[in-house]
Amino acid sequence: MAIVSKAQTVPVRPHHSLWGDAFIRLRRNYFAMGGLAFILILALMAIFAPLITPYTFAEQHLDQILESPSWQHPMGTDQLGRDTFARLLYGARTSLMVGIFTQFIVLCIGLPIGAISGYAGGRTDNYIMRFVDVMYAFPDILLIILLRSVLGGSIYMIFLAIGLVAWVNIARLVRGQIMSLKSRDFVSAAKTMGGTGNYITWRHLLPNSLGPVIVSVTFNIPRAIFTEAALSYIGIGVKPPTPSWGAMIQDGFNLIFSKPYMLLFPAIALALLMLAFTFLGDGLRDALDPRLRH
């Protein structure tokens, strides 16, 4: 393949320089940097939420129900008189956690399975890929709902349910990467120098296939957050009083005709987060792909 022959001319360099180059390229991409900045600021605000807002996400002010935005409540209050801004900040914790932990689970399952399948090849690869085919044949949302019902109510089970469904793509991606890298010079070199299978996989193949994986994860984080919003709409989201952006959007959705801001604030927040991850993902892809250098 043309891709391989081109890549063969690139000298094998130490890892940090690959990542270093990538970072330099990323820094030039203002959209990506903007996205990254947004995510980091949001994460900081979520972590330090108690310092930013005097309210907690659970406290109810039954005399201040469904108030419009004001100085006291910059984003108004909800049906139980809870401060929407506080809920949005604490909700960011849930939503970011959903995004990050599901991808963590996805990586924990998908990375080793894909790596083993790709490196071992042959029969092992065949069996694993057939299993992947089976997983692939399930409709995501139906499987998540089933798993969610089997696993029960806690938020960790939401991560697990989404993760158990979403690892397949990463496994396929890693396998593809490893298979194309396997034939490259530096791997053959390692082999002739006596490297064992495990050593080669972990030292050479996985690090070199990480670029596309990172990009994929960046795109999948917002998808997981989105899925949580969809689960909230269906009625199997996080449990109260924990706020999540998905649950808040669902609450606001029911009030759209009377208090549109209840929907708009969390929806805009979610949209911005989606955009941020998308731009960051695009930027990372451009940056991590040596062929796109210009």
Place this chain on the structure above:
Amino acid sequence: MRRKSILLSLLAIVTTASLILTSACTSTPKVEQILTLNLAAENNTIDPNRASWVSERSVIIQVFDGLLAFDEDLALVPMVAKQIPTVANNGISADGTTYTIELRTDVTWSDGQKVTANDFVFSLKRLFDPDLACEYASFYFNIVGGEAYYSAADKTDAEKAALKDAIGVRAVDNYTLEIRLTDALPTFPQLLALWPSYPIRQDMVDAHGEAWAQPDVNGAMPYYITNGPFILTEWVQQDHYTFIRNEHYWGTKPKLDKIIFKEITDANVALAAYQNNELDQCGVPGGTEQTTMDDPVLSPQIVRFASLTTYAFQFNVTKPPFDNKLLRQALACAIDRDAYITNVRHGVGAVALSWIPPGMPGFDATLGQEWTFDVDKAKELLAQAGYPNGEGLPELKFQIANTGANPTIAAFLQEQLKVNLDIDLTVELMESKAYSALYNAREFTWGFTGWGADYPDPDNWLPQLYMTGAGNNKTGYSNPDFDALATQALKELDNTKRLKMWADAQALVVADQPMIYVFNRETFVLSKSWVKNLVTTGMDGNIAGDTFLRNVYIQK
């Protein structure tokens, strides 16, 4: 070039297809007497014997008339029966077990045939058909032989036939029906007003089997011969129902030419459709009541009325810590139901302090006053229960189905206990079926469930839920005094005495607080100003006024 032309032809196909679709389905301009409502659900069945859901009832009551019916005040009135059977008019035997019902001779089916006693006999026997597994059959197990036939699924055909013949329902003549009961059941006439007892045409069922109540491929209902004010002409599944006036109707013919039931499940979308004049009535999404009342355009269109439904936080009283009556009472005093109704629900609904809702025989406004919101009393009771200031209290878990406004009420309860008693409540929000399974198996600790009237009588409210071991007694409540009273009341033929017994029985239950009664539902809908004479009752389903659509007319 080639690609472009493919694209162009594709576009052309799409456009032509759409043009054809549009021209085929252009709705006729809205003529005067058409009412469009939202059923908001897809029905399982509209076979009266088999139906069990409110949305199924909404369809069935448009097209069937039973022996008796409820009027606007939920009192019984005769329909196909000439009069309400009583001991005085010889409709009921002195021991209360044999009913002899005279039928009107002028009632016709929608194809012009006469409705006879045999149509009721067929329906009441079919209700117990073991192979049909009708869900409301158990309500009628007092009929001689009913339960035996219903449980005969494994028997041979001959045995089944014998059991079916043994059911105590027969046609004395064409217009006289006789029903025999195993025990006196003073509320049996109410059951004769419910849909499972409506007449069914044997020839349709014999010829077409279950398909008699199902649409054909085009959505038409060719075999659904009915005897009510409207005829169902079309059921496009998951989409809509079309009813037209029954020109053969024996009673006062309805004024509406046509009724359409749509199936929009999302409440916000229904409101949008209402505002776009696609619906003549819609509910408002929970939480928007206040703004609807404040809206100058919408507020005159509001229709609200009490619904015979009570919601309660139900304890599993068989397991610690909720087997402790004082703890239950303490929690009951710690919840500010007024704040919930007034602030969170914007005054829609009514605080409930006892089980039987207002508007029904057996409601007692004086009950439960000692368990109103009172933080000091709650703390005192908590101390008496053995948990001073909540010390030593195990983790309290609360299970609730994740539907409608339930998450809100869960969050409300959680915060009330936190603020008033400093108790941390763990809320387990569950998918609805999972909750029902847990609740039915009595594996819940503390749950939230409502009860709506099947028929407006304490019979439907107290024995089912509070008698030891009764089918819907999920709290595990058991009180010998209650059981003794209830056993008597169920058979008492003197109505005044009967209601007094139920009143005493309810007082026993409320004192024990196996449930914390929270609120009675109030239906809050919007109805266009041109919809006239909409009459609502506390038993209406998803559609407000569905019991009396025969009286409605349109005036623009």
Place this chain on the structure above:
Amino acid sequence: MLRFIVRRTLWLFLVLFVVLLITFVLMHLVPGGPWDREKALAPKVVEALNKRYGLDKPLWEQFVNYIWGVLHGDLGVSYSYSDRTITSILAHGIPKTATLGILAFIFALIVGVPSGVAAALKQNSAIDYSSVLFATIFASVPGFVLGILLMMIFSVVLHWLPTTGWGTFQQLLMPVFCLAALPAAQFARITRASTLEVIRQDYVRTARSKGLPESTIRVRHIFRNSLIPVITVAGPELANLITGSFIIENLFAIPGVGRLFVQGIFARDYTLIMGGILFYAIVIAILNLLVDILYAAIDPRIRYE
């Protein structure tokens, strides 16, 4: 090629069997059965219902009976929809869901691919940013929010379009747009990335140095080759769209299958769940096969043995 197709088809049967088995196990692990209601049915009634639908038999026997039925083209009857057969429910709903899905797919391609190509050819220009931004904005709002916002504008305020229902062209517009938003954005981003990659390939440079007209290079070399990754994601995306979206169908009250399957899970309508998963798995398998065949057609480097 033919052998490849035959082998894949045979393999499909095994996959379907395993999929059904897993679904069956999961489905019965889910707490709650079809007859669990808050207002409990009498035990006698539950018993009679179980008998009627064969749920009183041991699980393994139920599964064997089900598979036996499937092999004979009988997918059983629904417990929650008038005893309709699953095949008739599918026959009733699939055409609607599929029409919606295919229109949304075409719309997503028509919008997504050209804007991706345009963005790549003018990388880092205003066109690039605006097309990606525009494509992503609609995809950044959950479907039900986008749907209700459209409804508020076009139905409630402007009175141009009916909110819900099925049968007219006007009723299709909003749901198709909502469905297409996410895949359109995805197509745009993938097309942009793959076009960028192709532009820098040797054969494009060669074609340029040969003096081929720019339009020929763009269509024959760049466009064609940049489509390969698009096809990879288009397959599963089309499968997703054809099998329907609960959220969009529920919102716009469309009598399709997407809404039914999810309701089937909540109703514990076991046969409906199995039928839904079976349908989805078959669509996925067929589309994956088509993708592989298309690959071979577009990319001369790929040959199946």
